[in-house]
Amino acid sequence: MIQISLHKKLQAANGKVSLQIDLDIKKGELITLYGESGVGKTSTLRMIAGLLEPDHGKVIVNNTTWLDTKNKINLKTQKRKIGFVFQEYALFPNMTVRKNLEYALQKNQDKNSIDELIEIVSLQELQHQKPIMLSGGQQQRVALARALVQKPEILLLDEPLAALDAKMRSKLQDYILKVHRQYELTTILVSHDTGEIIKLSDRVHLIKNGKIKTSGSPLDIFTSQHTSAKFTFVGEVISIQKEEVVYIVTVLIGTNVVKIIAQESEVEELEIGNKVMVASKAFNPMIQKII
Numbered sequence: 029m030i031q032i033s034l035h036k037k038l039q040a041a042n043g044k045v046s047l048q049i050d051l052d053i054k055k056g057e058l059i060t061l062y063g064e065s066g067v068g069k070t071s072t073l074r075m076i077a078g079l080l081e082p083d084h085g086k087v088i089v090n091n092t093t094w095l096d097t098k099n100k101i102n103l104k105t106q107k108r109k110i111g112f113v114f115q116e117y118a119l120f121p122n123m124t125v126r127k128n129l130e131y132a133l134q135k136n137q138d139k140n141s142i143d144e145l146i147e148i149v150s151l152q153e154l155q156h157q158k159p160i161m162l163s164g165g166q167q168q169r170v171a172l173a174r175a176l177v178q179k180p181e182i183l184l185l186d187e188p189l190a191a192l193d194a195k196m197r198s199k200l201q202d203y204i205l206k207v208h209r210q211y212e213l214t215t216i217l218v219s220h221d222t223g224e225i226i227k228l229s230d231r232v233h234l235i236k237n238g239k240i241k242t243s244g245s246p247l248d249i250f251t252s253q254h255t256s257a258k259f260t261f262v263g264e265v266i267s268i269q270k271e272e273v274v275y276i277v278t279v280l281i282g283t284n285v286v287k288i289i290a291q292e293s294e295v296e297e298l299e300i301g302n303k304v305m306v307a308s309k310a311f312n313p314m315i316q317k318i319i
């Protein structure tokens with residue numbers, strides 16, 4: 029369990045904002061901090077990482093106190109077991125992929141863990157290349173692997189995929205989910221992308237006016253109606269066509285294109301580019317091995 033209580037007066041463009049974030053996160057959860065630009069999401073991550081000092085607060089991670097301002101405990105960033113991935117890849121340009129990962133190893137740490145990480149994020153072929161030779165998505169896979177070298181207790185992801193195109197983002201989301209599960213991480217994501225949040229998060233915390241205003245499952249937070257669907261997918265509308273009395277909405281789900289028949293009332297507020305949830309409960313899905 030991770031208990032967080034952080035208070036800081038932030039200097040925003042339109043005056044001071046009093047940020048008070050109280051959060052309990054279960055071990056193994058992937059949660060998202062969501063809210064308008066400037067509400068203090070990045071500041072919260074930086075305080076958890078020990079990169080920004082709160083006015084007062086506590087951070088207790090699996091019974092270890094990282095921060096307790098009352099008792100003057102404030103572990104340095106290097107002593108907090110965190111992995112941090114930002115939008116910028118921040119790799120060392122003069123080192124190969126492998127060397128970038130090895131550089132993050134602590135003394136006495138086994139180099140075998142690097143091989144495992146390289147395999148998990150599928151970088152075997154690229155491990156001896158320098159970052160300049162890699163695409164944005166490949167570089168971010170290196171940054172993700174590097175954040176895991178020291179086996180963090182909390183993985184902090186600050187809009188890590190915002191600079192990537194939709195296809196690359198979807199692929200990287202799969203890698204994030206894979207490492208989150210395989211390494212049993214507790215992960216805090218900051219993202220503005222609702223599709224991404226629904227795909228990745230167990231819980232979403234909506235920050236408004238310096239406080240957590242609402243918390244819930246992604247579907248509770250982002251859809252107005254509760255659904256008892258058998259399965260749901262999140263996608264993006266790529267076209268809406270009228271056909272006789274119904275509409276055909278084409279939705280991109282991951283890399284698949286799905287056509288959905290909808291009534292006029294369902295498409296009234298839909299526009300191309302909208303994120304949508306596609307749910308089904310009327311039939312049992314079929315499963316078939318793809319050869």
Ligand SMILES: Nc1ncnc2c1ncn2[C@@H]1O[C@H](COP(=O)(O)OP(=O)(O)OP(=O)(O)O)[C@@H](O)[C@H]1O
Nearest residue numbers: 037038039040041064065066067068069070071072
């Ligand atoms: N060290 C600091 N002391 C005081 N105020 C700060 C400090 N660092 C950042 N701020 C201010 O805190 C506010 C919140 O910034 P922050 O980057 O945390 O917001 P955010 O929710 O992550 O925004 P975005 O979604 O645009 O990234 C900003 O107005 C910023 O100027």
